[in-house]
Amino acid sequence: MSDNELGTFLRTWREAVTPAEAGLPAGPRRRTPGLRRAELATLAGVSVEYLTRLEQGRDRNPSAQVLGALADALNLSLRDRMLLRRLAKEGDGGDPLVCAAAPPLSRAARPTVRAVLDRLEPAPAAVLNWIGDVLAHTEGYARLTGPIGLLDAERPNLLRYVFTDERARAAYPDWDRVADDLVAQLRHEVPLRDPYVAALADELSVTAGAEFTERFADLAVTPRRVGTQHLAHPEAGELRLLHETLTLPDDGQRIVVHLPADDSTAAALDRLDGRRPGALRAVGGRTG
Incomplete structure (x- = not known):
């Protein structure tokens, strides 16, 4: 893991923002599509030399005003602005309100959380901790993910499955996005x-x-909270699933719920659950 996360973040975003997105002309003989250091420095109102020190990790204590100016120049979202501030404070070793230690890693779901899962049956839903361990799940989740091998391990982990089990590539046609x-x-x-x-x-x-390390080094990618996931199920066929994520921050956990995105997926999940066709309805909403 890099010890210059702040510098990596700034450089990654600078190289990802095009001159047009920043309101600048592209200009001739540009080697990369992103912004030059001089361009970002001008937009943020800092010197090129200071931006260079930040990117190289020689200065790890920028002021809140500098962070805000850089975030504005890079047009960062609220989530990315929070990450930028957290990286700055972690690099400086301070501000417990921003970079407080996470709670102890959870290995089990609380009884009340399990009771919530019971109410979600037969929808596919699972409780995950922050490193992707599957701590608890509905029977509907087992019927959905068991046949693709996700639950085979003694301690199932979503990241290990996706990155190390060949069955994951067959199960997820959009594997790269997952x-x-x-x-x-x-x-x-x-x-x-x-x-x-x-x-x-x-x-x-x-x-x-490299398929993991390159992604882990890319601080410009942020997680989707909602969206459509395609699953090639060996028993139910092609499925399109919407997912919602409900966070339990005090426990370091999240509940992920999968719902059918179209009528054919709803019917397929009904068959998996042994329910009459039409028991489930497709859920409308944002896809992507």
């Missing part, structure tokens, strides 16, 4: 120096190689 989201969640949800995150990242760097 992988992007999972790594972004790992990077953005908890302190980056958390030992459990570091241990899992080290493990997957060895077992999955």
Whole structure:
């Protein structure tokens, strides 16, 4: 894991923002599509030399005003602005309100959380901790993910499955997008120096190689909270699933609920659950 997360974040975003997005002309002989240091420095009202020190990790204590100016120049979302501030404070070693330690890694769901899962049956739903361990799930989730091998391990982990089990590539036609989201969640949800995150990242760097490490190094990718996931199910066929994520921040957990995005998926889930056709209805909403 890099010890210059702030500099990596700034450089990654600078290289990702085009001159047009920043209101600048592209100009001739541009080597990369992103902004030059001089351009970002001008937009943010700082010197090129100071921006260089930030990107190289030689200065790790920018003021709130500088962070705000850089965030405005890069047109960062609220989520990314919060991450930028957190990276600055983690790099400086201070501000417990921004970079407080995460709660102890949870290995079980509380009884009341399990009771919530019971109320969600037969919808596919699971409780995950911040490193992707599946702590509890509905029977509907087992019927959905059991046949693709996700629950085979003694301690199922979504990231290990996606990055190290060949069945995941067959199960997820949009594997790259699923992988992007999972790594972004790992990077953005908890302190980056958390030992459990570091241990899992080290493990997957060895077992999955560049497909994991390149994603883990990309701080410009943020996780989607909602969206459509495609699943090639060996029993139910092609499924299009919407997912919603409900966070339990005090527990370091989240509940992920999958719902049918169209009528054919609703009918397929009915068949998996042994219910009469039409028991489930497709859920309208944003897809992507």
